[in-house]
Amino acid sequence: MAQASVTRRYRFCAAHRLHTDHLSPKDNQTVFGKCNNPNGHGHNYVVLVTVKSEDPTATGGRMDLDRLDRTVGQQVITRFDHRDLNQDPEFAHCTTTGENLVLLIWDLLVQSLPAGQLEKVGLIETRDNYFEYAGAVGMLNDKC
Numbered sequence: 001m002a003q004a005s006v007t008r009r010y011r012f013c014a015a016h017r018l019h020t021d022h023l024s025p026k027d028n029q030t031v032f033g034k035c036n037n038p039n040g041h042g043h044n045y046v047v048l049v050t051v052k053s054e055d056p057t058a059t060g061g062r063m064d065l066d067r068l069d070r071t072v073g074q075q076v077i078t079r080f081d082h083r084d085l086n087q088d089p090e091f092a093h094c095t096t097t098g099e100n101l102v103l104l105i106w107d108l109l110v111q112s113l114p115a116g117q118l119e120k121v122g123l124i125e126t127r128d129n130y131f132e133y134a135g136a137v138g139m140l141n142d143k144c
């Protein structure tokens with residue numbers, strides 16, 4: 001049976017600094033450029049959460065968006081909004097790149113939503129930078 005999906009948009013503002021202790025200060029500067037500025041900088045992040053719609057026979061295909069909003073609010077927005085991402089425990093040994101952040105958001109949501117419901121997470125960091133992920137859990141920990 002055809003199953004539609006729905007994507008909902010969320011926002012948070014956060015600071016970060018791209019830096020890794022694995023590189024020298026000079027190499028950090030070379031790799032991350034102005035994003036390595038010791039004082040950090042901020043982004044107005046947009047999170048695009050795509051979920052499968054529910055069984056059409058039960059609900060007419062209407063997803064419980066209130067529930068989704070609560071989950072994203074509790075798991076993602078409250079955790080990151082107006083925070084310094086570099087201080088988040090999950091980033092203690094990981095650089096706060098968009099790639100890594102979208103992996104973490106996926107993990108936080110996929111473990112809080114009904115099994116199989118989450119289809120994809122997108123993360124807009126800047127006008128020109130968009131990241132997305134859909135896949136296995138725990139990839140951030142594997143990388144760091």
Ligand code: NI
Nearest residue numbers: 016035041043
């Ligand atoms: Ni940045």
